[in-house]
Amino acid sequence: MSNEKAIEAIQLTKKFGDFxxxxxxxxxxxxxxxxxxxGPNGAGKTTTIRMLCGILEPTAGEAHVMGYDVAxxxxxxxxxIGYMSQKFSLYDDLTVYENLDFYANLYGxxxxxxxxxxxxxxxxxxxxxxEKQLSSGLSGAWRQRLALACAIVHEPPxxxxxxxxxxxxxxxxxxxxxxxxQLAGQGVSVLATTHYMDEAEFCNVIGMMYRSRLIALSDPxxxxxxxxxVLFEVDCQEPSHAELVLKDLPFVLDVAxxxxxxxxxxxxxxxxxxxxQTLQSSGIIVExxxxxxxxxxxxxxxxxxxxxRQQIRADKD
Ligand SMILES: Nc1ncnc2c1ncn2[C@@H]1O[C@H](COP(=O)(O)OP(=O)(O)OP(=O)(O)O)[C@@H](O)[C@H]1O
Ligand SMILES: [Mg+2]
Numbered sequence: 001m002s003n004e005k006a007i008e009a010i011q012l013t014k015k016f017g018d019f020x021x022x023x024x025x026x027x028x029x030x031x032x033x034x035x036x037x038x039g040p041n042g043a044g045k046t047t048t049i050r051m052l053c054g055i056l057e058p059t060a061g062e063a064h065v066m067g068y069d070v071a072x073x074x075x076x077x078x079x080x081i082g083y084m085s086q087k088f089s090l091y092d093d094l095t096v097y098e099n100l101d102f103y104a105n106l107y108g109x110x111x112x113x114x115x116x117x118x119x120x121x122x123x124x125x126x127x128x129x130x131e132k133q134l135s136s137g138l139s140g141a142w143r144q145r146l147a148l149a150c151a152i153v154h155e156p157p158x159x160x161x162x163x164x165x166x167x168x169x170x171x172x173x174x175x176x177x178x179x180x181x182q183l184a185g186q187g188v189s190v191l192a193t194t195h196y197m198d199e200a201e202f203c204n205v206i207g208m209m210y211r212s213r214l215i216a217l218s219d220p221x222x223x224x225x226x227x228x229x230v231l232f233e234v235d236c237q238e239p240s241h242a243e244l245v246l247k248d249l250p251f252v253l254d255v256a257x258x259x260x261x262x263x264x265x266x267x268x269x270x271x272x273x274x275x276x277q278t279l280q281s282s283g284i285i286v287e288x289x290x291x292x293x294x295x296x297x298x299x300x301x302x303x304x305x306x307x308x309r310q311q312i313r314a315d316k317d
Contacts, residue, residue: 035207041195081156083159086193095134096131117155118153144165216300235286251266253267
C-alpha cells in the first residue's frame with residue numbers, strides 16, 4: 001500500500017458468535033486528515049476502532065494502519081497510535097501532572113524529553129496552573145482535554161478518538177475540536193467517532209455507520225450535494241397532525257420533526273404547492289414553506305430510511 005494512507009480498511013468484518021457487529025467496512029484515510037465516523041448506538045463504531053488499534057482480531061477482511069497490517073503487526077501499530085477510548089481512564093487519585101507522567105512512562109517517552117513534552121501538553125490542554133490538582137476534581141471538559149493529552153504523550157502520528165466529546169457543552173466541544181485541528185495541522189491523522197452531527201462538519205471525510213455497515217462515505221459538502229430530492233422546511237400549526245398527513249402522501253419521501261418545524265423531503269421543487277394545498281385542505285394553517293439545504297442530520301435520517309426500506313424489501317423476497 002502507499003505510504004500516504006494512514007488507514008486502509010478492506011471489507012473489515014467482526015462477528016461475535018452469530019452476530020455481525022462490523023460488516024464489510026471499507027474506507028481509506030489519507031495521512032493528516034480527520035475522518036469522522038458517525039452512527040447511532042450499537043452501529044459498530046467502537047468495534048471498528050478496536051480492530052484498527054490491533055486490540056480485536058478481525059473475523060474477515062483486512063486493514064492497514066500507518067502501513068502495518070492489524071492482524072499481523074499490532075505491536076508496531078500500538079507504538080504509532082494514540083487511543084482515547086470511549087470510557088477513557090484517568091487515574092482519579094493522581095494529579096494532572098502525575099497522570100501525564102504515568103502515561104509518558106507507559107508509552108516509553110525518553111527521560112530527557114519528559115519535562116518539555118509534559119510542559120507542552122499542559123499548555124496545549126489549557127491546564128497550566130492546575131498541574132497539582134487531582135484529576136477527580138476536574139470538570140468533564142477538562143478531563144477530556146487531559147485524556148487527550150495523555151493519549152498523545154508519545155507524539156503518535158495517528159489518533160483514535162472514540163466519542164471524545166460525549167456529554168461536554170458546545171463551547172468546550174468546539175475548543176476540543178480546535179485542539180484536534182492543531183494536531184491535524186501538524187500532520188497527525190485522526191479518526192473520531194461522534195453522535196453529534198454538527199461535529200461532522202469539522203471532518204475532512206465522514207463515514208456514516210448504521211447496523212454494522214458503512215452506509216455513506218464522503219466529504220460533508222458532497223454528502224449534502226448528493227442528497228436525493230429537495231428539502232422543505234414547513235412552519236405550520238398542529239405540526240404533529242401535519243406530520244401524519246404529509247407522511248401519507250405518495251410523493252413525500254420523508255418527514256422529520258425539527259422542534260416545532262417539519263423537514264419534508266420530496267422529489268422536486270414543484271411539489272411545494274401540493275404540500276401547501278394538502279395541509280390547507282386538512283384544515284392546517286400554514287405559516288411558511290421554504291426550501292432549505294439539508295443538514296448532515298437530515299441526510300443521515302434519509303440514508304437510514306433508505307437502508308431500512310431496502311432491508312424490508314430484501315426480507316420480503
Ligand atoms: N465483545 C462483544 N461481544 C458481543 N457483542 C459485542 C461485543 N462488543 C460489541 N458487541 C455488540 O456489537 C454491536 C456494536 O457495538 P459497538 O460498541 O461497536 O457500537 P458503537 O457504534 O460503538 O455504539 P455506541 O455509540 O453505543 O458506543 C453492539 O450491538 C454491541 O452490543
Ligand atoms: Mg462506541
